[in-house]
Amino acid sequence: MRATIYDIAREAGVSIATVSKVINQKGKISADKRREILAIMERLHYQPSRIASALTGKHTYTLGLLIPDIANPFFAEVARSVEDRGHELGYSIIICSTDNREERIAQYLAVLRQKQVDGIIIGTGMESGELLRELDMETPAVVIGREVPSVPVHTVVADDRYGGRLAAEHLLAGGHRRLGVLAEGLGIMSSRERLRGFRERLEEAQVGLPASALRECSYRIEDGKRQAAELLASEQPPTALFCCNDLLAVGALQAAREAGLSVPGELSIISFDNTILATVTDPPLTAIAQPMARLGAAAVDLLMEEFGQERSVKRRIALRTELVVRGSTAAAPPARSSGSEL
Amino acid sequence: MRATIYDIAREAGVSIATVSKVINQKGKISADKRREILAIMERLHYQPSRIASALTGKHTYTLGLLIPDIANPFFAEVARSVEDRGHELGYSIIICSTDNREERIAQYLAVLRQKQVDGIIIGTGMESGELLRELDMETPAVVIGREVPSVPVHTVVADDRYGGRLAAEHLLAGGHRRLGVLAEGLGIMSSRERLRGFRERLEEAQVGLPASALRECSYRIEDGKRQAAELLASEQPPTALFCCNDLLAVGALQAAREAGLSVPGELSIISFDNTILATVTDPPLTAIAQPMARLGAAAVDLLMEEFGQERSVKRRIALRTELVVRGSTAAAPPARSSGSEL
C-alpha cells in the first residue's frame, strides 16, 4: 500500500492538517517540524494523491488535447509543444485523436468531463459552435490552428493569410505567372485564409488565378497527387504550385515526377506547414512554416491565464508564419507564352 | 455546478446507493426505477466523476505512455494505436515524451504515480532495470519496442531479428554482395537484434560484412547522411545499405544524391520501421515494416490482462515484421569485382 497523509502524520506525531500544510507550503509551520515531516515523506516515498486533492476542489492538473490524428506529423509536433509547456507547468496531457468525427469528439469530450480536466485545447473539427460554447462554459477551452468565429473563445492560430501572401510573394519573385493551388478543404477557415492571402498578393501584382487552377483537396497525399496531375496535364499548365499543406505538396511532387517534370526546373512547388516531411522529400520543400512549437505553448499559456480569472475577455493570438526556402522552388522556366494570362 | 449523485438521488427520491447501482449496473433495481433514474441523469447532463470513483478504489481509467518523443513519426504512430485500443476499452492516455533523459523519465513517473494511472507503457530508455522493477511492483507496466532482459516484465516487440534477416534476404536476392549497415545505437537491444538477424542471413550465404561497413549512428537524419557518405566514399563502396530506421535511410538517400549515385540503380537502400517517411522520399523506401498499430494495441491488451490477476507470469510478445518493397532497392549493378569479398 502506498503511504497516505495519515501515515506521515502518525509517523511525525502531528495532524494531517499540518502535513497538508507543508505539502502545499501554506500557513506557518515551524522550520523544525517541516524538516522532519519532509524527511518522513521522503523516507516513505510519499506522494500526495492528485485524485484526492482534485476531489477537494483543487485542479486535476490534466489537460485534454483534441486533434484529428496524433499520427499526423503536424499535430504530433504541436502535441509535443503542448506537452512540453504543460509539463513545465505541472500539467499532463491526454491525447484525443478524433479523426474529425463527430461521435469520437463527443465521446472524448465526455471522457474529459468525467475526468474533470482543467482545460481543453481543441485542434479538431468541431464546426458546431454550439457544442463548443457549452463546453467553454464548463471547462476553459482554447481553439488552436483554426477559428470558430461564431463563438467567443480563446484562439491561437498561425497567420495563415500572411503566410499565403508570403507564398505568392516568393513565387512572383521567381517570375512565375501561371500558378496553381492545391487547397485543403475550403470549409476550414485557415485554408480559406491561406488562399485569400495568396490571391491578394497575386492581385496586387495583377496576376490572375483561373478557377480551374484552384483545386480543393482532402488531406491526403494521393489526393494531392491526383489533383496536381490533372493540373499539370491541362493545356496551360502552371509553372508553380502552392500547396496548402505538406501532404498535398508531397503528392504534387509525385505527380510532377510521374509527368516527367523536373522540380524545381520545370515546376516550382511551395508548401505550407513545414513538418518533417518537408525536409525529407527530394527536393526538400520550400514551405511556409507554421510555428508549431509556439502554437502549442501559446495555447497552454492562454489556458493558464484563464484559470486565474472569473470571466475573461477572449483573446485571439495569430503567430507569424515564415518562408523557409529549400529546393523545390526556383525561377520560372523561360516562358513559352510570357506575361500574364487568364 | 455540475450535478452530483446527490442531485440525482434527491430528484428521483432514492438514495445515492441506488443511483450508484444503476450507474454501475450492479445489484437489482426495479426496471421502473432504473428507467426513471436514467432519465434524470440524462436531463441533468449527469456524468459520474471519475475522480470520486477512483478515490473509492476503482480504476482511474488512465494509462501513461512513455516514449522518447511524440513528434517522432514512429512513436506517433505507436501512440495512435495505443490511444485507439485504450479508447475502445474506456482508457485515456497521458503522453510523456522523455527524450530518453533520466530526469524527465523520473519526473513523468512521479506524475503518473500521483495520478494513479492504472498502467504504464514504456517505450523509452529506462535501461536502469531497478527503476523499472520497482515501478512494476506498484503499477502494471509493459515495455514496448525494446527489451529489458534483466527485469521480468511484460514486453511487446517487433521481431527485429527476423526483420534483419528479411532485409538481408532481400538484398542478397538482388545479387548484392558488398553491403553496408547504418545501425542505431547498438546499446539498444532491438538494434542489436536487427543487426544480428541481418548478419546471420549473410553468413548463411557466406557473404561477409567487414567491420568498416558497419556504422553506428544516432537517431538523426544528418548522422545517417554523414556516415553513409563516408561509406560511399570508401574504396570498395557497398552496392546496398541496410539502414536500421527510416531517419537513417533518409540520410543515406541524401548522401547518395550528393555523391551523384542513383538509387536504386547504383545503390540500393533498405530501411526499417516503415513510417510515413518511407512513403515520401524519392524513391520511396523499401523497408522492413514494424507492425506499429499492433504493437500499441498488444501493449494495451497485455495491461488489461494484468489488471485481472494478482501476480501474473510475464509475457513476451514478438510481432512479425514484414518486407515492403518500394523503389529504393533493385538488383545489384553489374559487378566491377564480382563475387564475395572481405
Place this chain on the structure above:
DNA sequence: CTGAAAGCGCTTACAG
C-alpha cells in the same frame, strides 16, 4: 504555530 472536523462525490459491505 497546530489540530478537530466537515466535506469533496463516489462505492461498498451490511441490514432490512
Place this chain on the structure above:
DNA sequence: CTGAAAGCGCTTACAG
C-alpha cells in the same frame, strides 16, 4: 429491491 453509514485521501475554514 433499497438505504444508512463508513470510508477513500485529501483541503479548508475555524478554533485555539
